[in-house]
Amino acid sequence: MTLPSAARTVVIGGGVIGCSIAYHLAREGRKDIVVLERSKLTSGTTWHAAGLVRRLRPSATLTKLINYSIDLYGELERETGQATGWTQTGSLTLATNQDRLTNIKRQVSLGRAFGLEAEVVDAARAKELWPLIETDDVIGAVWSPADGRVNPSDVALALSKGARARGVRIFEDTAVTGLQKKGGRVSSVEIGERVIEADEVVIACGLWSREVAAMAGAHMPLYACEHFYILTKPLAEVQALCKGAHLPTLNDQDAFLYARDDVEGLLVGCFEPHAKGISTRDLPADFSFDLLDEDWDHFMPMMENALRRIPALERAEVRMLLNGPESFTLDSQFMLGESPEVPGLFLMGGMNSTGIALAGGAGKAMAEWIIAGEPTMELNEADIRRFGPEMNVLGALEARIPEVLGRHYDNPYPGRAMETARGQRRSPIHAGLVAAGAQFESRGGWERAVHFGGEAAHLPLSFGVPAWRAQVGTEVEACRNGAAILDQSAFGKIMVQGPDACAFLNYLCAAQMNIPEGRIAYTQILNALGGVESDLTVQRHGPETYLLIVGAGEVVRDLKRMRESRGEFRVEFTDMTSGYAILGLAGAKARDVLQATSNTPVPDLKRFHFAPVEIGLARGWAGRLSFTGEEGFELYIPADMAMTAYEALLAAGAGHAGLYASGSLRIESGFRAFGHELTPGTTPHEAGLDAFCAMGTGFVGEEALRNHIPARRIVSLLFDNPDAIPIHDEPVYFGGAVVGQITSAAWSYRFGRSVALAMINAPLDQLAANQVVAGFEVEIACTRYSARAAFQPAKEAFQ
Incomplete structure (x- = not known):
């Protein structure tokens, strides 16, 4: 079989992810699909994955994807004759302290929302389920009978076999050397001197995905870490227990361990706190069915934990310490979707050690996205549009990704924050917030002040009453009855200009955009199914000029949708996010404080109006609105004058408030937030925002909302x-x-x-x-x- 000169879809990568995408594209009826694999099918991360499949995940979406995967792996055996090795063994998760027990109980409760039942058991029952473990420090556990395991290579082979049966052409030993574009859209794939023209290209090549995406100028912020597990030779205790069956998967997250039986011996792996990152630059060019060097010095602390939990390991002969690279993302969620920078280029990777469990469902979701042109299900937490180009900085990835692996088993306490790659994006008033005692979290690369009690009011973290409750209470009081500064500079600012600006925004946004100058409209951007893609306010600054204020995590997705929607509209749009600070000023005394900073009268603004204002030595404009639901303003100030405005507000008596205070007030006020109440799978009617939809203006998603009864x-x-x-x-x-x-x-x-x-x-x-x-x-x-x-x-x- 020779390489074609053209194909409808080219998938780069023959691991379990690439094979799943190709299989599902073909199953959905897509023809003329080509898969290119630089080595052999199943090489790379797939062949050395541990194959564990846990049904319950932190969200409905991820749980749905994994449940589909499990159903598919059983069907594939019947369809293709290729075994996948799916076995329902159940899993046992141990707790050795109260916080861990609370966390795994929370997971049990979450599972019930998805119809998944698990059982909280005591140490004695845990010992019955996994007789080889020591339980003297175990205070409880969770038994999840629906979990299981597969053979990763067999899953990939079954998917590839099913794909081939539907006409997919797969080429091994075929390394991609370049990607070409025409008019900004991906157009072809280079394989040495050969070129395959393509309507769409899908990158699913594991560790190398970031570098391959860069061939087209696309950003895919992921990075690899070394991932370790030991395999032992057959062990008499395991042989006696299993007798053709399997032990449940064991999770000892307080000891950073997981374990299962393997060929009558044991597999024991870890997510160690001090992980080791590795660059693809340090791997041989032909790295495929290869492993990294054993590192017993690094693994030994985890081995000691394993010997403590499973004493029989002392009598086991270690067959090998497997060290294989896996890729991770900045926020420990995988990524998929169409590149925001390069139309027609679809990206999927950074599976964070869940690739085998997610492969079936995520491959189906990606295939449907490619065919439909946008997601067909709720995928917000995995959507690649959550990452901007500024997050694809190699220095940040090299610093952060080892921490991501190292905190894989951390309890997800409220207030937990990553410690590495901090300070990447800072507000123009960041130094002032530091001096005021702000405690920061990194969100989307931005340093965001969550409260002003410093570390003393932040630790220890807890699932119970947080250390910052009293501190945030004082900030809430200031937002209600005083005047509190809330730094909102991370919000995106997109300028829209041109003769067709109004008509374009009426098409893009659900609310009426033909508003007077000096007015602010609250609106949503919807998808074709009527789901919320973005939640924003729009200011009209002139006949042909608008400014969109969007959530910090919505800039990339909004700009992408605007480019796709522009068509024949005579309009230009510019990301102005870094050019302006936004200072919220909330509270009953907000107007008095603002007036005290200025020698000119502060305009008597009605709600959702804005006007120019002087603040100390700065010039900007003030909008009469507040995300807290309290009285107040949003102040929009050029970045280079933000600090002088901030200092003037402080001198006039303003205090501070952080995200925790504004969040409390937001929820009391019933304000919806994107990523929480508002998602691409939620309609304005479901969110109670249908009054903001200007039916009859022809906006995207209007047809789906016609006669919509939530x-x-x-x-x-x-x-x-x-x-x-x-x-x-x-x-x-x-x-x-x-x-x-x-x-x-x-x-x-x-x-x-x-x-x-x-x-x-x-x-x-x-x-x-x-x-x-x-x-x-x-x-x-x-x-x-x-x-x-x-x-x-x-x-x-x-x-």
């Missing part, structure tokens, strides 16, 4: 018991049945208990007929807490 809605929840501390995603019950999940939660200083927003599907009729409906329960770490719900904001409904 079967689920966002509600406000107020807990009855002050001991209830939800975080997010907890299942909501009504009448004994799961009816939804928490989307955002915070402590309410107004009510002295937790308040939340939740997406629920029942009882919508009762909520429509009554201001408040009781009888709800929320399960947190296997304990249910009663709550009341309302369509209205909490601060209005529960007074």
Whole structure:
């Protein structure tokens, strides 16, 4: 078989991910698909993966993808005759301290929202399930009977066999040497002197994906780490226990370990705290079915943990210490989607040691995205558009990725933050916030102030009452009754200009954009299915000039959608994010403080209006709106004058507030946030924002919303018991049945208990007929807490 000169779709990479994408494209009816593999099928990360499959993940999307994968792996054996090795063994996760037990109980509760049942067991039951373990320090465990394992290479071979049967052409020993573009769109693939023209190109080549994407000028921020596990020779204790069967997968996350039986011996792997990154520059050009050097000095602390947990290992003969590279991302979630920089180039990688479990479902999701032109399911946490080019800095990746692997088993406490690659993007007033005692978290590369109590009010982290509760309470008070500065400079700012600016934005945005100059419109950008792609405000500065203020994580996705939507509109748009600071000024005294900074009168603005303003020595403009729901302004100031404006506000009596305070107030006010209440799978009607949709203007997604009656809605929840501390995603019950999940939660200083927003599907009729409906329960770490719900904001409904 010779290489074709053209193909509809070219997939680069013959591991389990590339084979899955090709298989699903073909199964969906796509013809003329070519897979190019630089070595042999299953080489790279696939062949040395441990093959563990855990059904339960931190979100509905990831859990759905893995459940599909498991179903597929069974079907593939019947379809192709190629075994995948899927075996349902169950998994056992140990807890040796109370926080770990709370965390795994939270996972059990989360699983119930998806219909997955797991059992909390004691140490004695854990010993019965895994007789080889020492349990003297175990205070509890979770038994998940639906989990299992596969043979990764066999899965990839089954997928490739199924793909070939549907006409996919696969070429091994075929290394891609370049990518070509025409008019900015990917157009062909170079293999030495040969060229394959293509309508779409898919990059799924594991460790090398970042470098291959760079051939087309695309950004794919991932990096590799060394990943270790030992394999032992057959062990009498394992032989006696298994007898043709298998032990459950063992997870001892407090010791950074996982284990399973393997060919009558044991496989014991780790996510060690001090991981080792490795650059592809340090690998041989022909690295494929290869391993890195054994490093017993590095692995020995984990080996000591393993010997403590599984004493039988002392009698085992180690067959090998396997050290294979795997790729990880900055936020420990994999990435997929069309490149924001290069149309027609689709990217998938950075699987963070979940590639085998996710391969089936993620491959299907990617194939559907390629065919439909946009996602067909909720994929927000994996969407590659969450990463901007500034996050693809090699120095940041080399620093951060080893920490990502090293914290794989960390408890996901509220307030947990990464420590490496910090300070990449800083607000123009960052130095002032540092001097004021800000505690920062890195979000999307930006340093964001979460509160102003410093580390003393931040640690220790906890699933219970956080150390910062009192500090944030003072900041909330300032936002209500004083004047508090909230640094919102990380928000994206996109300037839209041109003769067709108004018409273009009326097509792009759901709200009416033909507003007077000096007005601000609140709106959403929707996809063709009516789901929310972005949540933003739009300022009209002139007949042909608008400024969009978007969430910090929405700039890349908004610019991509704008490029795709421009068509014949005479319009230009420019990312102005780094050019301006945004200072929120919230509270009853906000106007007085603002006036005290200026020798000119502060305009008497109505809500959602803006006007020029002088702040100390700075000139900018003020908008009358606040994301806290309290009285206040947003102040838009050129970056080079932001510090002098900030200093003038402080001198006039302003205080500070961070994201935790604004989050509490936001949830009390019922304000929706993108990535929480608003996602590409959520419609404005479900979010209660249909009043902001200007039906009849022809905006993208309008047709999908016509006659749309939502079967689920966002509600406000107020807990009855002050001991209830939800975080997010907890299942909501009504009448004994799961009816939804928490989307955002915070402590309410107004009510002295937790308040939340939740997406629920029942009882919508009762909520429509009554201001408040009781009888709800929320399960947190296997304990249910009663709550009341309302369509209205909490601060209005529960007074």
